[in-house]
Amino acid sequence: MNNVMEALTWLFTADAWTGSGGLWVRAMEHLGYTLLALGISAAVALPLGLLIGHTGRGRGAAVLATGAARALPTLGLLTLVALFTGIGLTAPMAALVILAAPSVLAGAYAGIESVNPATVDAARAQGMNGWQVLTLVEIPLGLPLILSGLRLAALQVIATATLAAYVGAGGLGRPLFLGLQTYDYPTMLGASIVVILLAILVDAVFGLGQRVLRRLPGLAGPQRAPRAERRRTARRAVTTGH
Amino acid sequence: MEWILDNLGNIAELTVAHLALSLPAVVIAFVVSIPLAWVANRIRAIREPVLTSTGLLYAVPSLPLFILLPALIGTSVRDPLNVVIALSIFGLALMVRSAAEALDAVTDDVRTSATAIGFSGIGRFFTVELPLAGPALLAGVRVVCVSSISLVSVSAVLGVTSLGSLFTDGFARDILGSIIAGILMTVVLALICDLLLVLAGRLLMPWNVKSAGSRRRPRLRRSAEANA
Numbered sequence: 001m002n003n004v005m006e007a008l009t010w011l012f013t014a015d016a017w018t019g020s021g022g023l024w025v026r027a028m029e030h031l032g033y034t035l036l037a038l039g040i041s042a043a044v045a046l047p048l049g050l051l052i053g054h055t056g057r058g059r060g061a062a063v064l065a066t067g068a069a070r071a072l073p074t075l076g077l078l079t080l081v082a083l084f085t086g087i088g089l090t091a092p093m094a095a096l097v098i099l100a101a102p103s104v105l106a107g108a109y110a111g112i113e114s115v116n117p118a119t120v121d122a123a124r125a126q127g128m129n130g131w132q133v134l135t136l137v138e139i140p141l142g143l144p145l146i147l148s149g150l151r152l153a154a155l156q157v158i159a160t161a162t163l164a165a166y167v168g169a170g171g172l173g174r175p176l177f178l179g180l181q182t183y184d185y186p187t188m189l190g191a192s193i194v195v196i197l198l199a200i201l202v203d204a205v206f207g208l209g210q211r212v213l214r215r216l217p218g219l220a221g222p223q224r225a226p227r228a229e230r231r232r233t234a235r236r237a238v239t240t241g242h
Numbered sequence: 243m244e245w246i247l248d249n250l251g252n253i254a255e256l257t258v259a260h261l262a263l264s265l266p267a268v269v270i271a272f273v274v275s276i277p278l279a280w281v282a283n284r285i286r287a288i289r290e291p292v293l294t295s296t297g298l299l300y301a302v303p304s305l306p307l308f309i310l311l312p313a314l315i316g317t318s319v320r321d322p323l324n325v326v327i328a329l330s331i332f333g334l335a336l337m338v339r340s341a342a343e344a345l346d347a348v349t350d351d352v353r354t355s356a357t358a359i360g361f362s363g364i365g366r367f368f369t370v371e372l373p374l375a376g377p378a379l380l381a382g383v384r385v386v387c388v389s390s391i392s393l394v395s396v397s398a399v400l401g402v403t404s405l406g407s408l409f410t411d412g413f414a415r416d417i418l419g420s421i422i423a424g425i426l427m428t429v430v431l432a433l434i435c436d437l438l439l440v441l442a443g444r445l446l447m448p449w450n451v452k453s454a455g456s457r458r459r460p461r462l463r464r465s466a467e468a469n470a
Contacts, residue, residue: 003313004314007313070385070392071391071392071428071432071433072392072425072428072429073392073395073409073425074396075395075399075406075409075410076406076408076409076428078409079409079410079412079421080409080418080421080422080425082413083413083416083421155301158303159303159305160303162303162305163305163399166399173305176306177399180399180400185319188309188319189309189310191306192305192306193306193310195303195305196303196306196307196310199303200298200301203298
């Protein structure tokens with residue numbers, strides 16, 4: 001418990017947070033990495049997932065790929081890329097994007113699939129073409145699950161971005177590994193606490209977003225599946241991992 | 243390639259160490275989650291709070307948790323026990339919800355019928371509810387097992403021996419073979435354990451083989467495709 005007190009005392013000193021290597025700068029770096037990695041994997045995986053969900057093609061391959069990706073060890077991926085690119089941000093960014101993509105992909109196709117087929121048929125009967133069905137019906141109605149996928153990906157990326165410092169990049173892993181090398185447990189602990197708080201904060205922001213979404217008229221209506229059933233489908237499709 | 247062949251013994255040793263860290267965690271998560279889920283289902287008022295708070299544990303990043311735990315429970319950062327406990331917590335975070343949902347999916351009709359033909363509370367749980375929840379429980383354990391096996395490696399940066407040590411050594415000494423061997427072995431290990439779980443499920447729940455196959459088949463959207 002002594003160490004916890006020491007870590008907390010350190011966290012409450014101004015020195016820990018200010019300066020070029022301070023926790024504030026590191027936390028912002030950490031968030032920056034997370035947003036960039038999430039942005040890149042969303043740009044790649046989101047359209048792909050929407051396409052798979054809309055056409056129903058390639059679903060088997062997508063399920064296999066996301067399942068296999070869950071077994072991939074983060075640290076292995078990171079060090080593997082780092083051997084080729086050297087130290088810096090390239091390796092962690094590549095590893096982060098690869099790790100985030102399966103969750104985003106699974107969320108996207110599961111979201112589209114969760115839309116009631118009768119609703120989709122009704123939209124077609126109104127004369128909508130494929131694109132209109134996708135953008136005006138399937139994406140808005142599938143949004144809760146699409147967002148769950150992004151939420152999971154964000155959590156995985158925040159956790160893994162800590163390892164970026166292992167191959168020489170910045171982020172909150174920097175003070176953590178510095179503490180590890182110098183046997184400075186309170187610093188390690190302090191940095192760990194900040195990472196945990198950051199993860200919980202980002203998760204809460206996503207949770208809030210999903211809550212707001214659930215209250216939107218189209219998503220709260222009686223045509224949606226009962227809540228419990230929706231959740232179960234979500235969990236089966238959206239893969240979990242760290 | 244050559245490096246891998248020269249170090250087969252070492253790789254085998256690390257694989258054993260890896261299993262020694264991950265398998266106990268999976269077992270602990272499974273065994274602890276069942277009573278927790280049962281209580282959560284029994285007392286409706288605490289169901290959502292219990293499920294949400296255990297789920298929140300999953301939001302805690304692994305490496306910081308490995309470091310935070312020693313301060314809370316008095317282990318050392320490089321202690322394998324520390325890693326096992328942290329992994330059990332992650333496993334629990336995933337398992338409690340799926341166990342609660344699995345047990346909850348047993349219908350009241352079944353429960354009432356079991357009571358009617360003379361099952362007592364505990365006997366009913368072990369001989370009726372648990373077997374019926376089996377397939378869903380198995381699905382949960384499979385997720386926990388695969389993610390635990392891949393998560394263990396992270397502890398290598400703290401100096402705990404596992405297949406992850408192949409990554410840290412390989413990176414420090416610039417040996418590509420070491421890293422590739424580590425990734426391959428982790429994935430193979432996860433696949434083998436997953437397969438064993440599926441086989442165990444078949445042996446323990448022979449009645450389930452048919453329904454499991456039909457459930458996994460993707461939903462057909464014939465009407466939508468015909469219109470396209």
